[in-house]
C-alpha cells in the first residue's frame with residue numbers, strides 16, 4: 001500500500017514501529033524528558049497550594065515544606081537535564097540510522113531494479129521528504145515531545161477533575177446543588193474541550209487564508225518575473241526605447257508590487273482576526289473554569305488553597321492543547337512526508353526473495369543446470385539468451401567463448417541471480433535457484449566481473465570483503481593472483497590503504513594489479529564455484545597464463561568457469577562452450593571443437609596468428625593503463 005492510500009493513523013503507527021525497531025528506547029526517553037520538563041510548573045502549582053494551606057492553618061511546617069520544595073524542584077531539573085540528554089542522543093542515533101538504512105536499502109534493491117527510474121524517484125522522494133520536514137529528528141524533538149506534553153497535562157487535568165468530582169458539599173443551597181450535579185462536571189468538560197475545537201477551526205481557516213495568499217502572490221511573482229526578465233534583456237532594449245514602454249512597464253511592476261503588499265497585509269489581518277477569536281475564547285473558557293473551581297470553594301467542597309493547584313493544572317492543559325492544535329497540520333504533513341521514507345524501506349528487495357537454506361557439502365557436490373533458459377533485459381524486447389540448456393558438472397573447468405555481445409556475461413548474471421530468467425529455470429541440485437536464500441546461494445559463487453571494483457579501504461579488507469580477515473589466506477590469495485611480491489614491498493603490506501581518497505598514506509596501483517587483487521578476492525571467498533568473467537583483460541598473456549595455471553593447480557574439486565576472449569584460457573578447460581547471438585552453438589573439448597568446422601576453430605585460428613613474441617611484449621606495455629578503483 002502506498003503512503004497516499006493509508007490514513008494518517010496508519011502512517012503514524014508505521015513510523016512509530018520503524019523508529020522503535022531502530023532505536024527502542026527513544027519514546028521512553030522523550031516521554032521522561034517531557035515529563036521532567038512539565039514537572040517544574042506542576043510542582044510550583046502544587047507547592048503554592050500547600051504553602052497557602054500552611055499559611056491558612058498553622059505555619060509550623062512551612063520551613064520543611066520549603067526545603068522539600070527546593071529538593072524536589074532540583075531533582076526535577078536534574079531529571080530534565082538527564083533525560084533530555086538521553087533523548088537528544090537517541091535522536092542523533094536515530095537520524096544516523098535513518099540515513100544509513102536508506103543507503104543500505106539502496107544496496108539491497110534487486111540489481112535488476114537498480115536502474116529503474118521509479119526506484120530512483122522513490123529513493124529521492126524518501127530523502128527529500130526527510131529533509132523537507134526537518135527529518136525524523138524534528139519529528140521527535142517537536143511533534144512527539146508536544147504530544148507527550150499534551151498527554152501528561154491531560155493526566156494532570158484529569159486528576160484535578162477527579163478531585164473536583166469526588167469532593168462534594170453537604171450544603172443544600174442552589175449553588176451547592178449545582179456544584180454536585182452532573183451539569184457542573186459536563187460544563188467543566190465543555191470548557192476544557194472547547195478551546196481545542198475553536199483553535200482547530202481557526203488553524204484550518206488560517207491555513208486556507210495562507211494558501212489563498214500563496215496562490216495570489218505566486219501569480220504576481222510570475223508576472224513580476226516576466227517583467228524582470230523583459231527589461232534587462234539587450235534584445236528588448238530597442239523596443240522599450242522606440243515605443244517608450246518604460247512608463248507602461250513600470251506601471252505593471254508597481255501594480256504587482258503594491259498588489260502583493262496589499263495581499264500580504266489583508267491576509268495577515270485576516271489571520272490575526274482568526275487567531276484572536278480563539279485566544280479571546282480561550283481566556284473566556286479559562287475564566288469559566290476559574291469560576292467553577294471558585295464555586296467549589298464557596299460551597300465548601302474544596303479548600304481555598306487547592307484553587308491555585310487546580311486552576312494551574314487546568315491552565316497547563318489548555319495551553320498544551322492549543323500548542324498541539326496550532327502545530328497539528330505541520331505534524332500531519334511531516335508524518336505524510338516521512339511515510340515516503342517508510343514506503344521506500346518497505347519496497348521488495350533482494351533479501352525478500354527465496355528462503356530455502358543451501359545444503360552445506362564438504363564434497364562441493366553442487367550441480368547447476370540451465371533448463372531452456374531465455375532472457376530479455378527489463379524494458380527491452382531483444383532476446384539476449386535463447387533456449388540455453390547447460391549442465392555444469394561438479395569440479396569441471398568450463399570455458400565460455402564467443403564474440404562480443406553473444407551473451408556470455410548475461411549467462412553469469414542469471415547464474416548469480418542479478419537477473420531472473422524470462423523463460424526457463426536455473427537449478428542447483430534440482431531446485432530452482434530463486435528458491436534459495438540469496439546470501440547463502442551467493443556464498444557458493446566467487447565471481448570476478450569485467451567491471452570489477454576495488455574500494456578505498458585496506459588491501460586486506462578489499463581481498464576479504466570484510467573488516468576481519470584471515471591473514472594467511474589473504475597472502476595465499478595474493479600469491480595465486482601473482483601479486484604477493486608487489487604487496488610485500490608496500491609500506492604497510494596487506495594493511496596498506498588503496499588510493500588517496502580516504503587516506504593520505506594510500507597507494508595507487510596499476511590496472512593490471514587491480515585485476516589481480518580482484519582475482520585474489522574471488523579466491524579468498526573459498527566458494528565451491530569460481531567464475532572469472534574476463535578478469536584478465538588488463539593483464540598480458542603471460543601473466544594471464546600463469547594465473548590460470550596456478551588456479552588450475554590449486555582449485556581442487558571446485559567448479560571453475562572461465563570467460564575470456566583470449567583463447568589461451570581454453571587450454572585449462574576440460575570443456576568449452578561457444579555462444580553466438582544468445583545461443584549455445586558448440587560444446588566439447590578443445591580437440592573435438594578444433595576438428596569441427598565451426599566458430600570455435602575460426603576464433604582460435606584468428607587469434608593464434610596474433611600471439612607472436614612481439615605482440616605479447618607490446619600488450620605487456622599497454623596492460624597497466626586502466627584503473628578500476630572507486
Ligand SMILES: Nc1ncnc2c1ncn2[C@@H]1O[C@H](COP(=O)(O)OP(=O)(O)OP(=O)(O)O)[C@@H](O)[C@H]1O
Nearest residue numbers: 377378380384402403404405406407408409410411
Ligand atoms: N543492462 C542491459 N540492458 C540491455 N541490454 C543489455 C544490458 N547488458 C547487456 N545487454 C545486451 O545484451 C547482449 C549480451 O551482452 P553480454 O554482456 O552478455 O555479452 P558478452 O558476450 O558478455 O559480450 P562481451 O564479450 O563484449 O563482454 C548485448 O547485445 C548487450 O548489448
